[in-house]
Amino acid sequence: MKTRSLARTMLVLVALLSVQCLSAARSEAARVKEFDRSGKLVVVEKTGADLMPAYNIKNKQPENIYPVPRPPFSEGVFPCSQCHSYMKPNPKRRVLTDYHEEIVLHHAEGQRWCTDCHNLLNRDKLRLVSGELIDFSESYRLCGQCHGDKFRDWKVGVHGKRTGNWNGDKQYLLCVHCHNPHDPKFKPLKPLSPPERPGSARH
């Protein structure tokens, strides 16, 4: 007798649970408009699972986890705040004479100035157009704002240099390991004189 009533209680429980599950699934379901194969607009019922976003390979990695070696700063220049935290920031476009004289902008210089990339108040950070401040180890995000095609190629290892396993640890070189951010265009190589033929050397 006892086991019968226990079984009945179980049955009721299972029934209750499945009703709950069904209604949960229904609450996520929705009627959506869609084009069918013949191109006609139809209303179809979709379940919660149907409506879940598809796995997107592009979103596999968040933007900021590309492992890179340390940025190629000149000796002693970083942190920038060792000088700049004691200086009044000067956003004025001008020829620098007291320091950084070697930096001459030749990178769409008509349209911008140092502080479009370097944050005026915290010189240890780079600045994106959105106003977001990023570390120098993420400078590829700065470049990627305008050179989206190269940035995409770089991420998949087509442009620049990526080492490591295709499915394991990878290391990327920063854009600035190869391009000078202030003057990024590669200079044409100076042609060398052809090798001399042995025996033709005149003495």
Ligand code: HEC
């Ligand atoms: C297109 C964006 C951009 C502009 C414009 C820009 N910089 Fe930079 N600058 C960078 C990036 C990125 C680095 C980081 C290079 C690295 O990681 O070694 C850098 C590095 C530097 C450094 C360190 C250089 C070194 O020798 O290691 C100094 C100093 C500097 N910038 C000053 C300036 C000044 C001054 C200006 C304006 C005349 C300027 N920058 C304009 C992006 C920019």
Ligand code: HEC
């Ligand atoms: C040894 C001190 C020193 C260090 C280190 C230094 N700066 Fe400067 N920086 C200066 C001086 C001095 C000036 C002003 C130059 C002038 O007005 O002719 C200047 C000017 C600038 C300017 C122009 C805007 C302004 O506020 O005058 C930028 C941008 C800049 N520095 C970026 C950097 C960055 C980025 C770094 C680090 C990568 C850095 N500096 C490291 C001394 C330094």
Ligand code: HEC
């Ligand atoms: C605000 C937009 C902008 C940002 C940010 C930017 N660039 Fe550029 N870049 C340009 C424009 C515009 C040109 C073409 C004009 C010129 O060369 O002066 C250019 C030219 C170049 C070139 C030369 C292409 C050629 O063959 O002439 C290279 C290489 C380059 N950028 C690399 C970089 C790197 C590396 C960074 C990051 C440190 C960067 N850019 C950040 C706008 C940008």
Ligand code: HEC
């Ligand atoms: C391992 C070195 C290396 C790295 C890292 C690298 N580049 Fe380049 N990049 C090159 C070379 C080499 C060229 C070809 C230069 C030429 O053809 O004159 C080039 C060309 C370019 C050009 C000009 C292309 C054109 O069509 O003329 C741009 C813009 C550029 N790179 C941006 C970037 C950006 C942005 C990054 C980082 C996301 C990056 N590069 C990383 C080496 C590199």
